Amino acid sequence: MESMTFVLFGATGDLAKRKIYPALYNLYLDGKLPSTFSIIGLGRRELRDDAFQSQVEQSLNQFSRRSVIQSPDLNTFLSAFRYHPLNVTHPDDYRKLLHLVQSRENELNIRGNRLFYLSVSPEFFDVIALQIKESGLGDTEGWKRLIIEKPFGRDLQSARLLNAKLNEAFEENEIYRIDHYLGKTMVQNLETLVLANPVIQAVWNNRHIANVQITASETVGVEERAGYYDRAGAIRDMMQNHMLQVLMMTAMHLPSQITPSHIKDEKRKIIKALQPVHKSEAALSVVRGQYASGSVNGNAVAGYLQEPGIEASSRNDTFVAARLWIDDPKWEGVPFYIRTGKRMSEKSTRIVVEFKNPTKELYVTRNAITSPNLLVIEISPNERVSLQFNGKNAENDGNIESLELSFKADQNKQPEAYERLIHDALEGDATFFAHWNEVELSWQWVQPILEAFEENLIRLHAYEAGSNGPEASDQLLEEDGFEWWLDPKIPQLVLL
Ligand SMILES: NC(=O)C1=CN([C@@H]2O[C@H](COP(=O)(O)OP(=O)(O)OC[C@H]3O[C@@H](n4cnc5c(N)ncnc54)[C@H](OP(=O)(O)O)[C@@H]3O)[C@@H](O)[C@H]2O)C=CC1
């Protein structure tokens, strides 16, 4: 890997401490950083280099998946860090930054490869990109890349505007839009699971699949993010980005070659083929909810409207579910259901693929019940793939029961999503980043629903904290003769 400078805007912030420093450190331990690198942290506050390095060390102590205690490598790693005070709106600060970047490049003999990571409030994304250009930071002999955090806009128009501004300073192939779901082990594994297994490829279509369910349920509430979350809601926070990305990864066709651009093209075809939801009809296929008080994991918790920083009159969504159709011969007639919510019964991100069950009638004559085959891809907190199938259980009078084949990844050995994504960006591999076409088309699909929410065309259901969301989301599937598959409903008889 080529030597480089990692310029981090927002170096004193929460994300840097919880995710970015631990990711860099673990990449370093795995030998996945270049042999020479310079890291420059930026923020408004004044900090000496040694104080900054101590802050980084503290964050590793707290959040790194690998211990830093007595690590002989720690000091070498920390010695790559420098701090520079910079206010993103002050052009002079960028000129001083350029001077620091260049002097470190000369000192370390680094060719001018520069990765700019914007871990700051989204309102600064365009300002910083422009200043990188104006100050000359972007004029370099080597490559330049921009990693940008979410959210990317708050609706279709603002996303387009932001993208146009970023494009004044960076080419699309230099922009890496983080969607941390794309860095998760099982989401990255989807591509291989579906594309590299002819057995699965053969049944990955509407002849065999009855429906696909994608769930991201969380037990946490709004936490300390009231200011952001109350303006975003589950639809912007999770649905427009993570959920639709997982849907694209699940439904994409086999590309003619496994390259970033072929995969990107296949994903784009899927998001483009989503049947639009019209604002006036959105209530027929979208459910929105807001948690009321209840109990999560045995602890009483407040309702959304009682959370600190949330107005008692807020109509923000903390749950959203939707039924989507893909206008594509392979998926015609297969509903994709997606749902996400806070303060639900369990923390679980999963894809359940329910296969058609033509044997049901056949076995009725034998007084036996067969269940549909289910392929369950658990993304978090467990990382597991399992297949539920029917078989006779000799220990139970030879009755037909659901059996399960499963593979579980060893989570302790798994790199974090941010490790994978930062590594990919350093390598220049954009496969698991959100490309502009996908982002734009996702906003395009979501936009009428946002408007329907704003105009109260979709009822806001209160749901008890600790439940599985509003009953209306169950009804959405019942209308089609299906139900959400939850963990306890999948009997675990055989673990191979
Ligand atoms: N935290 C999280 O879990 C997640 C965050 N994100 C995204 O990551 C980004 C960062 O979030 P987070 O770390 O939580 O935010 P924080 O509020 O914790 O940190 C913001 C950072 O920006 C710096 N900053 C603020 N104003 C300025 C300014 N005018 N000039 C220069 N620096 C400034 C702050 O430093 P100082 O005060 O010293 O200026 C601080 O380092 C956001 O886009 C967020 O949406 C995405 C997913 C999860």
Ligand SMILES: O=C1O[C@H](COP(=O)(O)O)[C@@H](O)[C@H](O)[C@H]1O
């Ligand atoms: O991006 C976000 O994701 C988290 C959920 O991520 P996970 O990796 O724990 O599944 C969510 O809590 C947060 O609101 C959202 O901004």
